[in-house]
Amino acid sequence: MQIDYINGPKTDKIFGMSKYQIEIHKRLDVKLNIIEYESIMHNLEKRYSHPLKSNLENKPDTQTHEDSKLKNFFVEIGRTTLKNIDRYRYKIKVQNNIKKQNIKHITSQENAYLLNSIKTNRSVVTCYDLIPWAFEKNHSRLWKSNMSGLKKADRIMTISEFSKDEIIKYLNYPKERIHIVSAAVDHDLYHKKRNKDILIQHNIPKDQKFILYVGSETPRQNLNFLLRSLAKLKKKLPGIKLLKIGDPQSYGARKQLLNTIRELDLQNNVIFLGYVSEEELPKWYNASDLLVYPCLYAGFGLPPLEAMACGTPVITSNTSSLPEVVDDAGIMVDPNDDNALELNMYNVLTQDDLTQKLTEKGLKRSKIFTWDNAAKETQEVYDSL
Helix, strand or coil, X not given: CEEEEEEEECCCCCCHHHHHHHHHHCCCCCEEEEEEECCHHHHHHHHHCCCCCCXXXXXXXXXXXXXXXXXXXXXXXXXXXXXXHHHHHHHHHHHHHCCCCCEEEECCHHHHHHHXXXXXXXXXXXXXXXXXXXXXXXXXXXXXXXHHHHHHCCEEEECCHHHHHHHHHHHCCCHHHEEECCCCECCCCCCCCCCCHHHHHHCCCXXXXXXXXXXXXXXXXXXHHHHHHHHHHHCCCCCCEEEEECCCCCCCHHHHHHHHHHHCCCCXXXXXXXXXXXXXXXXXXXXXXXXXXXXXXXXXCHHHHHHHHCXXXXXXXXXXXXXXXXXXXXXXXXXXXXXHHHHHHHHHHHCHHHHHHHHHHHHHHHCCCEHHHHHHHHHHHHHHC
């Protein structure tokens, strides 16, 4: 079986969508005709971004509101223009490289617009979520094109019941042609091996209690909520640290986050690590005392699952797909109630019996999700085409 694997921009980082596709397809016996492209936008961001090793030493933003607003306006125009160029280049590349007899697999809803210009009767799109359309209310020309392309797919694969329901709701797409292929965890890599040795690399004492957050800094990740709760927790546990792993992935998000940290006097309580490799990430889960994932809207939510697989207690939001992932193995809170989050963080960090209970439940829950099952379910979708 051969698949035209329409995978979007090349990336050397493994997280989220790229992790999902890598884990599944290394377990499949299919031949992939990989069609990717070098993104002008990504290359410029990579070239002109600076190391984020000491973010809290940056000076506060002193621009006036009007200056900042004008700057952001022109930056957004530039980013949109470059993205449009990228999409046009990619459309031409896909048209020139697909093979008539192959199944066409578009690996992200972000590239579903391609089905408006590719004629095929054997297409599948992996739609992780409809965040831009359903949550951010981005009804731009591009997203109208993506929604139109999704409707043309012969099959849609998605990662949760929540996302399936959203697809049916916003696309009126036939539910019998939507296949849930859940994200999962590599239990050979993510497993319980509690050890705090990695803290020495960042001059953190091994007896230091710390909270872990893994993910981006986009508004839907709700990090201001986590910071407000942390500021309240600091009054009870003055030395508490929040360790944040992951790139910002949203223009201007880091600057806003740093300003909030200063306003709440948390400069000595927050540590940014940036991107962490797949091999190193389980060590941070195993070293942490608690993972907090306060996301407002998620198609699945890998960090809570990976944390549970490492025996790390989890607190997450009671919204969107997150209850499907965590069930009763973690603590779920209203993502607008910072008093509830602060109280639950304090309880987990100070009550050994609660920590042990969450660890045991999390380990058991994580075993349900395997990449072997995800690969088998993906193969079944290919076979149906």
